[in-house]
Amino acid sequence: MTVVIQSEQHLRRHRRVWSYVTMAALAVFFLFPLVFMFVSSLKPDAQILTDVTSLRAFLPVGDIGLDNYAGVFDRVPVGRFLFNSVLVTVLIVGLGLIVNSMCGFALSRLEWRGRGLVLALVIATLIVPFETIAVPMVYWVSKLPTLVWEGGLLKYDFGWLNSYHVQIVPFIANAFSIFLFTQYFSTIPKSLDEAARIDGAGWFTIYRKIIVPLAGPAFATVAILTFLPAWNQYLWPLMVVQQEELRPVMVGMQYFFQLNTAWGEVMAYTSLITLPVLVVFLSFQRAFVSSVAASGVKG
Amino acid sequence: MTTSLTAPAAPARQQLPRAHTRARTRRSTAGRRERRTGLAMASPALILLLLFLVIPVLLAFGLSFTNARLISPNPPRFVGLDNFVRAFTADPVFLRSTLNTFVFAAVVVPVQAALGLALAVLVNQKVRGVTAFRVIFFVPVVTSIVVVSILWKFMYQSDGLINSFIDTVTFGAWQGTAWLNNPSTALGAIIVLSIWQAVGFHMLIWLSGLQTIPEELYEAARMDGASPWQQFTNVTWPGLRSTMVFVLVTITIAALGLFVQVDVMTQGGPVNSTTTLVYHAVRKGYREQETGYGATISLIFFVIVLVIALVQRYLTRDED
Numbered sequence: 001m002t003v004v005i006q007s008e009q010h011l012r013r014h015r016r017v018w019s020y021v022t023m024a025a026l027a028v029f030f031l032f033p034l035v036f037m038f039v040s041s042l043k044p045d046a047q048i049l050t051d052v053t054s055l056r057a058f059l060p061v062g063d064i065g066l067d068n069y070a071g072v073f074d075r076v077p078v079g080r081f082l083f084n085s086v087l088v089t090v091l092i093v094g095l096g097l098i099v100n101s102m103c104g105f106a107l108s109r110l111e112w113r114g115r116g117l118v119l120a121l122v123i124a125t126l127i128v129p130f131e132t133i134a135v136p137m138v139y140w141v142s143k144l145p146t147l148v149w150e151g152g153l154l155k156y157d158f159g160w161l162n163s164y165h166v167q168i169v170p171f172i173a174n175a176f177s178i179f180l181f182t183q184y185f186s187t188i189p190k191s192l193d194e195a196a197r198i199d200g201a202g203w204f205t206i207y208r209k210i211i212v213p214l215a216g217p218a219f220a221t222v223a224i225l226t227f228l229p230a231w232n233q234y235l236w237p238l239m240v241v242q243q244e245e246l247r248p249v250m251v252g253m254q255y256f257f258q259l260n261t262a263w264g265e266v267m268a269y270t271s272l273i274t275l276p277v278l279v280v281f282l283s284f285q286r287a288f289v290s291s292v293a294a295s296g297v298k299g
Numbered sequence: 300m301t302t303s304l305t306a307p308a309a310p311a312r313q314q315l316p317r318a319h320t321r322a323r324t325r326r327s328t329a330g331r332r333e334r335r336t337g338l339a340m341a342s343p344a345l346i347l348l349l350l351f352l353v354i355p356v357l358l359a360f361g362l363s364f365t366n367a368r369l370i371s372p373n374p375p376r377f378v379g380l381d382n383f384v385r386a387f388t389a390d391p392v393f394l395r396s397t398l399n400t401f402v403f404a405a406v407v408v409p410v411q412a413a414l415g416l417a418l419a420v421l422v423n424q425k426v427r428g429v430t431a432f433r434v435i436f437f438v439p440v441v442t443s444i445v446v447v448s449i450l451w452k453f454m455y456q457s458d459g460l461i462n463s464f465i466d467t468v469t470f471g472a473w474q475g476t477a478w479l480n481n482p483s484t485a486l487g488a489i490i491v492l493s494i495w496q497a498v499g500f501h502m503l504i505w506l507s508g509l510q511t512i513p514e515e516l517y518e519a520a521r522m523d524g525a526s527p528w529q530q531f532t533n534v535t536w537p538g539l540r541s542t543m544v545f546v547l548v549t550i551t552i553a554a555l556g557l558f559v560q561v562d563v564m565t566q567g568g569p570v571n572s573t574t575t576l577v578y579h580a581v582r583k584g585y586r587e588q589e590t591g592y593g594a595t596i597s598l599i600f601f602v603i604v605l606v607i608a609l610v611q612r613y614l615t616r617d618e619d
Contacts, residue, residue, distance in 0.1 A: 016426060023421060027435045030495070034438065036460060037450050053463045103344035111330070112337030118345065125352055127608060131556040131577040132601040133355035135584035135593040136362055139369060140355055173347035197329075203336040232443045234559050239585050250445045254563060257449055266453070270446045281441040285434050288441070292500060293507035 032058065034274070041068055041267040048263055068268035075260070078269065080245060081252035085231060085273075088167045088248060092230040093223055095172045100222065101215070103173075104181025105207045109193060119182065125175045131235070138239050141166055162243045171230065177222045180294070184218035185211060221291040224284070231277060249273045359601065362594035369588040382595035393596065395571045396579040397603075399486060403493075403575065404554040411494045411554075412546050415501030416539075420531070422502065423509045433506070437499040444496060448563035451492040455479050455564075479565055482572040489560050489573060497553065501546050508542030509535065544615045548608055555604050576600040 035058050040048045042064045051057045072078055106112070107119050141160040148157045160166040188211060196206050212219075234250045241247055247255070253269055260266060281288055363382055367375035386393045422433045439447065454460040455478040462475030478488040512535060520530045558577040561567060567574030567582070574582075576596060584593010 016424075019421060019424060019426065023429075023432045026418070026421075027432060030436050030439055030499070033447075033450050033454060033495075034442065036454070037446075049458065052458065052460050053466075057460060057463075099344045099347065102340040106337040106339075106341035110333055110337035110340070112334040115337065118341065122345075122348070125348065127552075127605060128352065128356060128601070129552055129556050129604055131558060131580075132597050132604070133352065133359060134577075135580050135590065135597050136358035137351065137355040138585060139362065139367065139590045139594075140358055142369065169347070170351035173344040173351070175348065175352070178344060203333065203340070207340070228441065232445070234443075234445050234562075235581070238562075239581070250443055253445060253449070257563070263453055266449060270449055274442055274446050277441050277443070278438070281438070282434070285437075289433065289437070289503060292437075292503040295504075 037267050037274070038271050040264065041271040042066070043068075043264060045262055045264045048267075068262075068264040069272065071262070071265045072256075072269045072272065075265070076252060076256050077244070078249075078252065078272065081247055081249045082273070084164075084246060085248040085250075088164065088233070089227060089230040091168045092171045093226050095168075096174055096177060096226050097219055097222060099172055100174055100177035101181045101212065101219065102207065103178045104185055105211055107178070108182045108185040109190070109206075109211070110203065122175045122178050126179070134235055134239065137170065141170070141240065161240050162246060164246065166240045167233070167237055167246075167248065170236075171226075171233075174222075174226060176295075177226060180222055180225075181215070181218055184215055188214055217290075220287050221294050224288055224291040225295055227280075228277075356601075359594050359598050362591050363598045365591045366589075367591040367594070369585065369590050371588075375591065378591070382592050383599075385592065386595055386599065392567075392571055392574060393579055396567075396574045396576050396596075397599075399571075399573060400555055400557065400575045400577075400600075400603075403486065403490060403557055404551060406490050407493060407554040408547065408550050410490075411498050411501060411550050412543075414494065414498050415546065416505045418498065418502040419505035419509055420535070423506055433503070436502055439496045440499045442496070444559045445563055447492060447496045448560045451488075451495075452479060452564045455488055480569055482569045485565055485569060485573045489557075489564065493554075493557070493560060497550075501550065504546055504549075505539070505542060508539045512538040540615070544612065547611055547615065551607055551611065552604055555600070555607070576603075 039058055039060050042060055043051065044063050044067070047062050048057075051062070056062070103122075107115060107122075138161075143158060144160045146157055146160055146163070146165075148155050192210050193206050196210060201209070232250060233248060234254075237248050237251045238254070241251065244252075250273075253273065256269055257266055362375065364377055364379060365375035366378050366381075418436055422429050422436065456462075457475070457477035457480075461478065465473055465475045476484060478484045516534045516538075517530055520534050525533065556577050557575045558581065561573050561575055561578045562581075565573045567578055577600060580593050580596035580600060583589050583596060
């Protein structure tokens with residue numbers, strides 16, 4: 001009897017050791033490119049290429065400094081690119097939270113004709129990948145009307161290309177966000193609305209004062225799930241923004257990379273735009289993890 | 300879904316006849332206001348979806364039968380099925396793009412789904428420090444795919460990190476190649492980094508599926524003397540059915556849309572070995588300004604995505 005138990009404990013310990021070894025090996029696999037990137041961004045080009053042959057590739061040793069970072073700022077308006085990306089991301093996420101949660105509220109808590117059909121259509125659009133509509137949409141936005149400020153006059157013109165709004169407006173409404181809000185809101189008891197109605201509250205007040213404060217987790221999930229794609233936008237701004245001052249960081253980096261083979265500076269640029277996201281992720285990792293998990297709950 | 304949403308309203312309606320007339324008129328004005336408010340609150344999002352999702356989809360259909368160009372003084376002209384005929388008979392790069400896209404998806408979908416599940420099982424153990432590993436495996440997901448592509452392009456160079464690693468572990472017996480410049484290895488190289496970047500996302504989806512399986516089932520299986528593998532095949536796997544559908548559909552759609560890695564690393568080369576449907580659509584429809592033909596390729600891509608997603612849904616449907 002005791003022998004059996006001992007061997008079982010032994011087996012269990014054995015298994016635990018192995019799973020730690022496996023996880024550690026995988027951790028190395030997932031982290032080594034990023035460590036290599038950060039470390040290389042601190043080294044002169046010649047040293048990066050010689051260090052590659054040994055473990056020195058992953059260690060901040062030798063001629064370490066921030067010269068590459070200074071070089072990036074000298075060569076391209078990377079501060080401007082960062083500002084553009086922050087502006088676009090904040091507006092997509094912020095306006096998206098308002099617009100999509102209102103839609104989710106209307107779809108989950110209000111009675112109106114066509115509601116079921118609208119909800120079904122919104123869900124159906126989830127199957128359309130953005131890549132399908134990207135090319136026709138460039139054509140479409142190039143025909144849309146716009147107002148331009150020209151020589152002290154507000155003029156009516158056509159074409160949304162090369163602007164901030166072309167990077168923002170198409171991505172505010174999001175079928176998946178609407179779906180998540182609708183689902184979350186419908187778990188909140190309807191009796192709350194009824195009580196507020198009896199007290200004379202209007203629907204918008206119910207939305208603002210009752211539902212929004214109760215739906216913190218849904219707002220956090222949607223914010224996180226829309227933040228990453230907005231920050232990482234690439235295909236769309238590549239096509240609709242040619243003007244350098246309006247470029248977001250990702251497209252700015254691709255242009256920088258094409259013109260430049262000084263790997264130290266390229267690594268400095270990639271580190272520069274990866275660090276803020278990593279900091280945000282590590283500080284909110286619990287929320288990130290539960291948001292991603294929530295996105296998969298209903299297929 | 301729809302039925303569960305409309306159901307709670309029914310009892311309120313049934314109460315109506317019992318209320319006296321004054322209350323009923325008040326209720327019906329309230330009802331009218333409710334309908335109007337509902338539409339008003341939903342409309343900003345619905346109008347935006349109409350403008351930037353529905354209309355572009357319709358345009359993809361409409362433009363593919365025309366010779367529209369992005370910048371042109373002439374209005375688009377109807378050309379019938381010319382674009383489709385051109386794609387399948389006169390554009391070998393399109394056929395190659397379709398093939399590459401399928402090869403990429405055929406490898407990435409099963410491998411990434413299986414690795415994601417393996418990782419999820421690994422980090423679902425109740426051992427100390429396991430959360431830290433979950434976070435580490437997820438780090439590539441929050442790294443931009445543009446950054447990842449540039450970084451791996453550097454590592455894939457002939458004198459890069461990957462080859463020096465191969466050189467070290469094989470003691471110089473095996474020489475690597477310039478992975479992205481070799482037509483027979485370029486797509487494989489892109490597959491590796493794509494899985495490396497995205498697998499952490501699906502690990503978390505699998506993990507949330509795993510955590511819905513009650514612990515008692517495992518206890519019962521252990522009592523019956525089930526080995527870890529038997530526990531997996533008899534308890535874990537059946538419990539993951541709906542998660543599996545979601546994971547397969549999302550990976551498939553993402554894999555078929557391969558674009559950024561190709562645009563940053565290879566521009567479709569060498570000798571078209573990495574060109575994909577979306578890359579080709581952007582090349583034709585945007586860079587060469589042939590919007591009509593680009594829309595045709597986008598439409599074909601969409602039909603493929605739709606068919607595969609529906610087939611997957613059908614094959615993995617609930618038996619009951």
